[in-house]
Amino acid sequence: MTGSTPHRGAPPHLGEIDLLAYADGFLDGDPVRRKAVEAYLETRPDEAARLQAYAEQNEEIRREFAHVLEAPVPDRLLRLVEEPAPRRAGPRPVWRMAAALALMATGGIAGWVGGRMVDPPRSELAAFVDRAVTGYGMPADTLQSPFTIASAGGDLPGGDLPGGNLPLGWLSQQVSVNVQVPDLTELGFRPVDKRLMTSDGSRAVRIEFAGDGGERLVMFLGTRWRDGRPEVTVVEQDGLAVAYWQDGPLVYGLVSDAGRGQVDYLAAMVAAGQQDAIDTALEDGPAMHDLQMLGVGEHARERLGAGDAPPVLPDRPGAGAIEVMVPQHN
Amino acid sequence: MEDVKWLIAREIPHLRRYACALAGDVHVADDLVQDCLERALRKHRLWTRRGSVRSWLFKMLYHVHIDHVRRARRTLSLDEEAIEVPAPPNQEGRVYCLNMTEALKRLPEDQRATILMIALGGMSYDVAADALGVPVGTVRSRLSRGREALRALGVGADRRARLQRLK
Numbered sequence: 001m002t003g004s005t006p007h008r009g010a011p012p013h014l015g016e017i018d019l020l021a022y023a024d025g026f027l028d029g030d031p032v033r034r035k036a037v038e039a040y041l042e043t044r045p046d047e048a049a050r051l052q053a054y055a056e057q058n059e060e061i062r063r064e065f066a067h068v069l070e071a072p073v074p075d076r077l078l079r080l081v082e083e084p085a086p087r088r089a090g091p092r093p094v095w096r097m098a099a100a101l102a103l104m105a106t107g108g109i110a111g112w113v114g115g116r117m118v119d120p121p122r123s124e125l126a127a128f129v130d131r132a133v134t135g136y137g138m139p140a141d142t143l144q145s146p147f148t149i150a151s152a153g154g155d156l157p158g159g160d161l162p163g164g165n166l167p168l169g170w171l172s173q174q175v176s177v178n179v180q181v182p183d184l185t186e187l188g189f190r191p192v193d194k195r196l197m198t199s200d201g202s203r204a205v206r207i208e209f210a211g212d213g214g215e216r217l218v219m220f221l222g223t224r225w226r227d228g229r230p231e232v233t234v235v236e237q238d239g240l241a242v243a244y245w246q247d248g249p250l251v252y253g254l255v256s257d258a259g260r261g262q263v264d265y266l267a268a269m270v271a272a273g274q275q276d277a278i279d280t281a282l283e284d285g286p287a288m289h290d291l292q293m294l295g296v297g298e299h300a301r302e303r304l305g306a307g308d309a310p311p312v313l314p315d316r317p318g319a320g321a322i323e324v325m326v327p328q329h330n
Numbered sequence: 331m332e333d334v335k336w337l338i339a340r341e342i343p344h345l346r347r348y349a350c351a352l353a354g355d356v357h358v359a360d361d362l363v364q365d366c367l368e369r370a371l372r373k374h375r376l377w378t379r380r381g382s383v384r385s386w387l388f389k390m391l392y393h394v395h396i397d398h399v400r401r402a403r404r405t406l407s408l409d410e411e412a413i414e415v416p417a418p419p420n421q422e423g424r425v426y427c428l429n430m431t432e433a434l435k436r437l438p439e440d441q442r443a444t445i446l447m448i449a450l451g452g453m454s455y456d457v458a459a460d461a462l463g464v465p466v467g468t469v470r471s472r473l474s475r476g477r478e479a480l481r482a483l484g485v486g487a488d489r490r491a492r493l494q495r496l497k
Contacts, residue, residue: 017455017470024448026455054477057430060485061351061449064430068347074360077346080367081339 014040019047023054129235129242132253135206136218136240181207182219182270188212189266211258217266220253232267236260243267337383338370344384344450345391351446352395354435362398366391381457388451389461392443399439433483441476444469 018037021027027034041048181191189209196205209217232245241263243254254267345366349359369390434442440462447458459466 016474017466020470020473021455050478050481053481054473057445057477057480057485058449060430061434061446065347065351065450068350068356068359069343071343071346073342073346077342077360077363077367078339080364080371081335081342 019051020054023051024058025055129237129244129253132218132220132242132244132255133237133240135220136216136255182273184209184217184266184269187266187269189215189217215256215258215262217254217256217258219270220255221251232264232271234260234264234267245271247271334383335371338367338387341384341387342367345387348388348446348450349391349395351431351434351450352392352443353398354431358398362391362394365394365398369394381460384451385453385457385461388447388453389463392447392461395443396439430485433480433485436483437476437479441472441479444472445476445480448473 014033014036018027018033022034022037027037041051181194184190189211191207192210193208194205195207205221207219207221209219211217232243234241234243236242240255240257241260243252243263243266245252245267252267252270254263254270256263256266258266342363345363346356346359349362349366350356353359353362366387370387373390434446437445444458444462447453447461448455451458451461453461455466455469459469462469464472
């Protein structure tokens with residue numbers, strides 16, 4: 001118990017936390033303890049001066065920043081809570097991401113900027129980009145059968161998918177994260193097709209969006225453990241712009257013929273939104289344990305029956321070459 | 331939702347004050363508060379009434395701040411950062427006294443955040459510990475170390491005493 005930690009000759013029943021609590025006024029509701037501290041301080045002027053200084057610091061801090069409390073709240077902050085929330089908030093994240101992208105432009109596909117991934121798995125990422133570009137143009141009948149959307153009721157292919165954060169039941173089963181199809185309707189894209197894709201022994205979810213102006217946008221998701229905030233990299237290949245990033249256990253690829261600028265922008269939007277969804281899932285508690293357990297190979301493969309899935313090594317960033325662990329689909 | 335929004339709106343001045351003290355700059359502070367509010371509004375369903383809206387928001391603001399700091403200085407080690415020792419009294423014999431804003435900037439992030447959560451958030455040690463994601467014992471040691479550092483930097487009661495001695 002921290003409260004019993006002796007400090008500077010205090011009697012055994014008083015500790016530093018009692019002295020701090022006295023300075024902070026937290027003993028006002030406990031007169032017995034407060035009196036004990038006061039008795040202790042009577043013979044120790046240095047300690048009394050120290051606690052007096054601490055109390056004065058609190059007051060000085062409040063004085064120093066009182067003007068902020070009294071100042072009118074800027075409109076931009078008030079608007080956030082007083083107006084109906086837009087689907088996504090404010091333009092600032094875009095500019096932040098744009099700045100990050102600008103930084104990464106020099107890094108290109110060679111690695112992740114920021115020094116976190118010392119030995120970038122260049123070939124894996126390059127392969128992911130290749131697969132994304134290949135999958136973009138892949139005709140529907142060469143893909144595996146479409147899977148149903150859990151609880152969204154959309155039958156594929158052909159029918160319109162309902163817009164807006166559809167649960168991705170299939171992927172969710174693999175990683176126990178509440179992954180959702182990003183809602184791009186306000187950005188002029190609606191989901192039209194969602195499939196499981198296999199290529200070179202690895203699997204990914206492929207989601208196709210149609211733009212209002214006839215553009216086609218295809219998003220890929222595979223699993224791959226990685227900590228930290230997503231950093232989006234954009235490359236151009238075969239006339240298509242590819243944005244890719246890793247977020248928690250997932251690696252994302254976004255491919256389109258809509259132009260590099262558009263892909264930059266969309267990737268920033270999706271990354272910001274999905275980060276939030278994953279944060280939420282992790283904060284909800286049990287999902288995190290499931291996630292880690294499922295992320296570590298053996299259990300997952302036993303449970304899922306995906307015997308050929310490569311092992312997942314979440315403690316070795318860069319070496320954790322996981323692709324999606326998927327039960328065979330029939 | 332509207333009730334939660336109302337509660338959140340009432341906390342904005344407190345969030346701004348905490349952010350301003352944390353970041354040492356009112357413009358940065360408002361950016362932090364904006365990020366915090368955006369997160370809060372996206373996640374308001376996660377506020378489960380286990381604690382106060384204020385402690386929930388302060389916790390979120392602290393995380394936004396830490397993210398901000400980490401982005402700015404990716405290699406920062408929040409617990410190991412050394413305190414800058416103030417310059418010794420100059421040749422004219424004046425005591426080196428910082429104002430509180432400057433003094434707070436010299437503290438390591440974790441100590442500053444803890445001291446401010448108590449002084450400005452009005453939080454008890456257990457609530458502050460939860461918001462900061464550390465044990466109560468860590469709150470205690472951060473308070474002791476941080477406040478001693480502030481004393482050494484010449485803020486608090488000692489400062490007044492020293493100023494009086496100069497007269």
